[in-house]
Amino acid sequence: MQKRVTFNTKTLPYLLVGPQIAVTLVFFFWPSWQALESALYIEDAFGLSRDFVGLRNFRDLLNDDVYLASFGVSFFFGIAVTFLTMALALALASAANRVLRAATAYRTMLIWPYAVAPALAGVIWYFLMNPSLGIASYWLDAVGVDWNHYVNGDQALLLVIIAASWKQISYNFLFFLAGLQSIPQSLIEAAAIDRAGPMRRFWTIIFPLLTPTTFFLLVVNLVYAFFDTFSLIHATTQGGPANATSTLVVKVYQTGFVGQDYGSSAAQSVILMAIVIAMTFVQFRYIDRRVNY
Amino acid sequence: MVENRPLANILTHAVLILGVFFLCFPVWMALVASTHGPEAMARAPIPLWFGDQGLANYREILSGGVAHAGGVPVGKMMLNSLLMALGITFGKIAVSLLAAFAIVYFRFPFRMGFFWMIFVTLMLPVEVRILPTYDVMVKLGMLNTWSGLIVPLIASATATFLFRQFFLTIPDELVEAARIDRAGPMRFFWDILLPLSRTNIAAIFIILFIYGWNQYLWPLIITNDEDLYTVVMGISRMVNAGESRPVWHLIMATSVLAMLPPVLVVLAMQRLFVKGLVETEK
Numbered sequence: 001m002q003k004r005v006t007f008n009t010k011t012l013p014y015l016l017v018g019p020q021i022a023v024t025l026v027f028f029f030w031p032s033w034q035a036l037e038s039a040l041y042i043e044d045a046f047g048l049s050r051d052f053v054g055l056r057n058f059r060d061l062l063n064d065d066v067y068l069a070s071f072g073v074s075f076f077f078g079i080a081v082t083f084l085t086m087a088l089a090l091a092l093a094s095a096a097n098r099v100l101r102a103a104t105a106y107r108t109m110l111i112w113p114y115a116v117a118p119a120l121a122g123v124i125w126y127f128l129m130n131p132s133l134g135i136a137s138y139w140l141d142a143v144g145v146d147w148n149h150y151v152n153g154d155q156a157l158l159l160v161i162i163a164a165s166w167k168q169i170s171y172n173f174l175f176f177l178a179g180l181q182s183i184p185q186s187l188i189e190a191a192a193i194d195r196a197g198p199m200r201r202f203w204t205i206i207f208p209l210l211t212p213t214t215f216f217l218l219v220v221n222l223v224y225a226f227f228d229t230f231s232l233i234h235a236t237t238q239g240g241p242a243n244a245t246s247t248l249v250v251k252v253y254q255t256g257f258v259g260q261d262y263g264s265s266a267a268q269s270v271i272l273m274a275i276v277i278a279m280t281f282v283q284f285r286y287i288d289r290r291v292n293y
Numbered sequence: 294m295v296e297n298r299p300l301a302n303i304l305t306h307a308v309l310i311l312g313v314f315f316l317c318f319p320v321w322m323a324l325v326a327s328t329h330g331p332e333a334m335a336r337a338p339i340p341l342w343f344g345d346q347g348l349a350n351y352r353e354i355l356s357g358g359v360a361h362a363g364g365v366p367v368g369k370m371m372l373n374s375l376l377m378a379l380g381i382t383f384g385k386i387a388v389s390l391l392a393a394f395a396i397v398y399f400r401f402p403f404r405m406g407f408f409w410m411i412f413v414t415l416m417l418p419v420e421v422r423i424l425p426t427y428d429v430m431v432k433l434g435m436l437n438t439w440s441g442l443i444v445p446l447i448a449s450a451t452a453t454f455l456f457r458q459f460f461l462t463i464p465d466e467l468v469e470a471a472r473i474d475r476a477g478p479m480r481f482f483w484d485i486l487l488p489l490s491r492t493n494i495a496a497i498f499i500i501l502f503i504y505g506w507n508q509y510l511w512p513l514i515i516t517n518d519e520d521l522y523t524v525v526m527g528i529s530r531m532v533n534a535g536e537s538r539p540v541w542h543l544i545m546a547t548s549v550l551a552m553l554p555p556v557l558v559v560l561a562m563q564r565l566f567v568k569g570l571v572e573t574e575k
Binding site for chain 2: 003006007008009010012013014016017019020021023024025026027028029030031032034035038088091092095096098099106108109110111112113114115116117118119120121123124125126127128130133134135138166169170171174175178192198227228230231234235236238249252253256257262265266269272273276277280
């Protein structure tokens with residue numbers, strides 16, 4: 001936790017942590033406190049006066065079908081992105097771990113999408129799937145699928161799921177690859193001598209030993225799908241059609257900046273904070289466990 | 294590989310090639326589309342091979358921008374993105390290095406309190422507190438300013454943890470030696486700690502640069518002055534242009550330019566990038 005040998009200067013350490021703490025206080029704690037506070041008020045349309053209403057904002061949200069629907073969209077979106085990304089990344093990492101020829105070339109070609117902004121990933125897929133000129137929708141049309149994400153909510157949701165997963169595969173790939181490479185070769189060889197085939201070895205040895213990586217990525221991907229994909233959705237479908245792609249964060253933004261409903265937006269922020277805190281808690285409990293491995 | 298299975302070898306390569314295709318094809322199409330004129334974007338299917346309008350398209354957006362999206366030149370937005378990304382990156386590194394130095398090498402009241410305050414910020418991404426943060430920016434008069442764009446993003450729990458973790462692995466003997474030579478704390482920081490941290494700083498620099506360049510929500514709410522538009526955020530205004538139809542060949546050209554700097558950084562410094570990515574998430 002700390003060095004045995006330290007410097008004993010009285011004021012210097014405060015000056016050193018000062019900038020970080022100042023930024024944290026002003027731009028993290030103050031707004032968060034404001035969110036907590038204004039979640040308990042209802043403000044009039046001009047922001048001139050506000051009334052204390054207790055938990056009414058929360059009660060209204062829980063009775064609001066649109067908000068509850070965006071909960072559903074968020075969870076479906078989160079789970080779909082997480083599953084899709086991890087399944088594809090694990091397949092790719094297993095293959096890359098096995099291959100000897102051109103291993104570096106493959107790796108290079110698989111990791112660069114990490115650097116693409118989610119918003120750009122969204123825009124490019126939006127273009128590929130564009131109903132009137134996108135190449136992918138043209139191919140889909142050839143096999144009899146009528147693709148139009150401007151009208152069809154399910155297809156719009158599928159579109160953002162694919163785009164979000166596309167961007168996140170690289171990250172998962174790198175971590176799975178690192179996890180696979182840390183598995184002792186002797187275990188695999190022992191199993192091979194006992195005549196366990198590749199599939200058997202994967203499910204009984206490799207996959208269980210990857211559990212720490214898998215669990216870590218699970219949390220990271222859920223956080224990514226919940227929060228970082230705002231830009232992807234905002235730059236493309238903007239939550240539509242008919243709120244089909246309106247996740248919780250999109251909803252906070254729309255309530256706050258488009259609808260100008262301060263109290264409700266703050267209440268939604270508080271709910272989101274609770275979700276992040278729960279996720280971080282889960283993640284750190286698991287990290288504690290991993291230390292004891 | 295423990296045994297030779299020709300079929301499995303073929304399958305392995307097939308999986309990898311499919312994966313590479315899935316990841317590269319969209320960007321390939323973006324590149325191709327950016328070299329065609331508007332008439333090629335008017336009917337399906339759009340061409341799969343490059344056209345001859347590339348130079349003209351890129352020249353048009355770099356200087357003139359897309360007319361119905363305000364006509365902000367993409368060159369200007371790229372420069373803004375670069376300034377913001379570098380500001381955030383250098384800011385985060387400086388602030389985190391100092392904080393980690395204080396927390397590891399000094400014993401002072403509230404040390405752990407400060408540590409936890411930094412830690413908690415992990416739980417408060419800007420997405421969850423959009424409106425109140427905007428409100429604070431209004432009160433401070435920081436809308437449409439460079440400092441508003443950069444300063445609020447320079448607190449970094451991950452970078453602080455990374456440096457703290459690294460400092461803890463540096464042998465105590467170095468501090469003792471420095472103290473025997475009568476070096477003060479700042480001398481020790483500049484002459485010993487910083488040179489030793491070079492690789493770590495470079496690794497985290499890459500991750501933070503990508504983070505800074507790809508910012509979207511923050512510039513979106515903080516700026517409405519076209520002089521401050523960043524390129525990643527500027528694209529959404531071209532896509533959702535309201536009445537007029539999106540000009541896809543120009544949008545794709547802008548997308549290609551917008552992803553170029555971070556992708557080049559990853560490709561050119563792959564080793565450091567992987568190191569930075571894996572270590573920041575510990």
